[in-house]
Amino acid sequence: MPIRRSALAPEKPKPKIPELVKDIIRISDIVLEVLDARFIQETRNKELEEFVRNLGKKIIFVLNKKDLVDMKQKAQEIIGMDLKPYFFISARKRLGIAKLRRMIKIEAKRLKSERKRVNIGIIGYPNTGKSSLINILTGKSSAKTGADAGFTKGLQYIRLTAGIRILDTPGVLPESEYSSSDPEAIKKQSKLGGRTINTIRDPEMVVTGLMQSHAKEIEKYYGIHAGGDAEVLIENLGRKKRFLKKGGLVDEDRTAKFIIRDWQKGRIRI
Ligand SMILES: Nc1nc2c(ncn2[C@@H]2O[C@H](COP(=O)(O)OP(=O)(O)OP(=O)(O)O)[C@@H](O)[C@H]2O)c(=O)[nH]1
Ligand SMILES: [Mg+2]
Incomplete structure (x- = not known):
């Protein structure tokens, strides 16, 4: 059932990393952080990455929306950015997906010798294309997507192949942007898609x-x-x-x- 967006509800203070996202990271074996290829540094969430790393889990960086950038320029820009491993993709144009899927399967296969099921958690800044990526990876439109930040609200599992599950999460804002009413922060969030038009x-x-x-x-x-x-x-x-x-x-x-x-x-x- 589609989850209703509560865009008009008053803004309540939210925990910095929502419990739901923490829970999904805890049960994930591999974590994909989806970044916007246009704004790689700005959509990165170091606190979230630290939380993942402290649990001893691997992060794969997915730079989505490559259809919107000049790849020559980007290749230069990411040198020395400490994003290993990374994949440039476009969920919309279906670019780079096969390579990423292969990598996920290789990693999952390694882990599957130790457990029955492998969970892949998809995390990131709001509106970077997490749900779109899941739909493309699984070939189903089961993860709800939308242009508004915060579109994904609850827990969503999607089966990739036998024994591999993908878990979608709601987008998380970095601590520095959390409940900020400063005009510069609002401009930035709107530009990155972290703030919905209604707000x-x-x-x-x-x-x-x-x-x-x-x-x-x-x-x-x-x-x-x-x-x-x-x-x-x-x-x-x-x-x-x-x-x-x-x-x-x-x-x-x-x-x-x-x-x-x-x-x-x-x-x-x-
Ligand atoms: N140009 C372009 N747009 C994309 C791409 N992937 C997703 N989008 C658009 O970005 C918007 C957000 O996509 P979602 O998949 O809902 O993003 P999300 O990260 O799940 O968003 P939240 O759940 O709100 O955090 C939608 O309007 C998508 O159509 C891409 O590769 N290229
Ligand atoms: Mg989503």
Whole structure:
């Protein structure tokens, strides 16, 4: 049964690493940390990695959404990043999946001599594509996916092959971003997809943040020349899409949210 999202519920303080995620890590034999290839360092969660390592478990780094990045540039960027082993993949475009699946099976086979069943836990920052990866690996659409952060809520098991189970987890924010109301933190979370559109009070501010770092790519995507100015972009796009309020003024809020949604859905290549 699909789990209802409680996007409108008041934000309650959450534990830093949710108990559910800790439990899944505890029963996992191998852990895959899914990172966004666009923002590798920013979506990494060192506390979570430490928790896994302290339990003596191996981490495989999965750099997802490679369809959105320039691979030549990325190959340079990750040198010396201490990500071993790592796999660049695209769950959306089905790139790099066979290689990753092979690696998982080899690791699992090694462990299977010691136990009946091998559990693979999938962890990571919200919205990096954990559930999408599971669907691609298993060839089923059993793990629910969605553009909103925090889409995966409960425990989900999916069978990979006989004796190998994959466990999905809800995305976890790093401690430094936890319940922050600082505008810079909100901009960052929205850019990384760690904050859902429903909880963004000032979408124009977020678009301003996106334009500060990626104006060229965003303007190209919409075919609008805005000279890096978020207001100009919103005004023009709102007119183009006919997102208008009474009196014919552009509905800036709606237009800004539309841009954030495209960004979080991974439609804009950078
Ligand atoms: N461009 C691109 N988008 C992707 C890729 N993989 C996933 N996405 C998109 O990223 C968004 C999040 O995907 P999910 O699989 O729900 O991410 P998740 O990590 O399970 O998210 P939470 O459960 O909320 O933490 C969706 O809009 C996906 O379509 C990819 O390889 N490329
Ligand atoms: Mg999910």
